[in-house]
Every structure is written in C-alpha cells, then in structure tokens.
Amino acid sequence: MKLIYKGKTKDVYSLGENEVLLKFKDDVTGTDGVFDPGANTVGLTIEGVGKSGLRMTKHFFELLEANNIATHYxxxxxxxxxxxxxxxxxxxxxxxxxxxxxxxxxxxxxxAAYCEEAQKLDALVEVTIKDDERGDPVISEDTLAMLGILTNDAYQEVKALTQNICGLIKSELAKKGLDLYDIKLEFGRNKTTGEIMLIDEISGGNMRVYKDGKYIVPLELERYFLG
Structure with a gap:
C-alpha cells in the first residue's frame, strides 16, 4: 500500500483500482485537551476511539446503503x-x-446575541472550508458558486443529501435515547462516475450527542449506541 495522506484522525493509503484504505487512529480533534468535533487541530488521544469510530461508521454507512444513499463505503x-x-x-x-x-x-x-444555548434548530446546514490556516471559515452558497467551488445546483444537492442523511442518523440514535445536536459530514465526487457521495466517516468524533441533557463523549457514545 502507498501512503497518500496522513490526516488528523485517519491515514489514507492507495489500494489501486480506484479504491483507498482509511486507517483509523485514536486521535480526536479539540483544543487544550477538550474534544470538539468542529476543531481543526488534534486535541487529545483516547485509546480505542479509532475502533469505536469505525464500528459506528460501519453501522451508519450500511444503514445509508440500505436506504439507497450514495457513499464511498x-x-x-x-x-x-x-x-x-x-x-x-x-x-x-x-x-x-x-x-x-x-x-x-x-x-x-x-x-449568541440571537439565540439561547442549545436552542432547537431545524436541520440547519452550514458549509465550512477545510483550511486550518484560516480557521475553517463558514462559506455561503453564493460565495461557493462565485468562486467556482460548488454550483448552486450542486450546493442544493449536497444540502438535501445532508438533511436526508442526518435525519436517518438522528432517528437511529433516538432509538437508544440519544439526542443528536450537530454532526459534520464530508462529500466528494465518485472518481469514476462523478456522482456526489458521502465520504469520510460517521462516528462520535464528528458529532455532538446528548443523553438526558448530558453530553456523551465519543467512546461512551459507541458503547451506548452499539452495546
């Protein structure tokens, strides 16, 4: 296998035949030793979190596959x-x-000047640019289109996919009494077909989940969810 990229939480290897291998690590994003799925730096290492994340990712990707949603899995x-x-x-x-x-x-x-903390939002979608140097800035649909990053039609497709995917994930978590507050996804285009599909992972490391009003850390989340 040829190493393509060393990431914060995963390393990526080429397998040929338009397939790659993602090797999960025990690192999670955060700041000053506190986990934060929105952070752009590795904040801490939690033993077993890599396998925990993969177990959840496998479960959710197979759920999405059963619902005919395109993913890279x-x-x-x-x-x-x-x-x-x-x-x-x-x-x-x-x-x-x-x-x-x-x-x-x-x-x-x-x-904060316009809302209460933990106020309910209706599957609100935001897009940020992956740019550590500039703090992963939020970008609007118009700016994405103007800069040639994503057409308006492609943005609307990604938004609809996001709300559909996250609705399924939220419902699945709710079966175990877990409340999804937010989740971070990534999309890409299939190298051979050009189809927009969900990529990366779906795990405790890229979502905030609460149970009875208490935040559940990634490793505990997998135990609650998969037993």
Whole structure:
C-alpha cells in the first residue's frame, strides 16, 4: 500500500483500482485537551476511539446503503481498524458540511446575541472550508458558486443529501435515547462516475450527542449506541 495522506484522525493509503484504505487512529480533534468535533487541530488521544469510530461508521454507512444513499463505503475490517472505500475527488479543496439541530459549539459562539444555548434548530446546514490556516471559515452558497467551488445546483444537492442523511442518523440514535445536536459530514465526487457521495466517516468524533441533557463523549457514545 502507498501512503497518500496522513490526516488528523485517519491515514489514507492507495489500494489501486480506484479504491483507498482509511486507517483509523485514536486521535480526536479539540483544543487544550477538550474534544470538539468542529476543531481543526488534534486535541487529545483516547485509546480505542479509532475502533469505536469505525464500528459506528460501519453501522451508519450500511444503514445509508440500505436506504439507497450514495457513499464511498466498500467494507470495514474492525481487527485492522481500517475501511476500504471508493476513491473520490473532494469538493473544492475540501469542504465540511454541518447539520445543526441545536445551537451549540461554534454556532452558539457566533450567534449568541440571537439565540439561547442549545436552542432547537431545524436541520440547519452550514458549509465550512477545510483550511486550518484560516480557521475553517463558514462559506455561503453564493460565495461557493462565485468562486467556482460548488454550483448552486450542486450546493442544493449536497444540502438535501445532508438533511436526508442526518435525519436517518438522528432517528437511529433516538432509538437508544440519544439526542443528536450537530454532526459534520464530508462529500466528494465518485472518481469514476462523478456522482456526489458521502465520504469520510460517521462516528462520535464528528458529532455532538446528548443523553438526558448530558453530553456523551465519543467512546461512551459507541458503547451506548452499539452495546
């Protein structure tokens, strides 16, 4: 295998035949040792969080596959803590799409003058540019189109996919008494077909989930959710 990229929470290897291997790590994003799915730096290492994230990712990607939603998922190996996926071209130089059901995290910090903390939001979608140097700025639909990153039609497709995907994830978590506050997704284009599809992972490391009003850290979330 050829190493393509060393990421914050995963390393990426080429497998050939338009497939890549994602090797999950025990690192999570955050600041000053506190987990934050919206942070652009590794904040701490939690033993076992890589396998935990992969277990949840496998579960959710298979759920989406059963609902005919296009993803890059091919298979997962829990023993090797790795996932085989279809190769994808990222949107622009990399975008993150956040679906928000509650006003927390960076959203609350930005708009605290206009909302209460944990105020309910109706599957509100935000897009940020993956740019560590500039603090992953939020970008509007008009700006995405004007700068040639994403057409208006493609943005609307990504938004609809995000709300559909996150609705399924939220409902699945609710079955275990878990309340999804927000979640960060990534999309790319299938290298061979050009189709927009969900990429990256779906785990406790990129979502905020609460139970009975109490925040659940990623490793505990997987235990609550999958048992």
């Amino acid at each position: 091919v298979s997962a190996d829990l023993n090797e803590v790795s996932m085989t996926v279809k190769e994808a071209d990222v949107l622009g130089k990399g975008l993150e799409v956040i679906c928000r059901y509650r006003a927390v995290g960076s959203f609350y910090r930005r708009y």
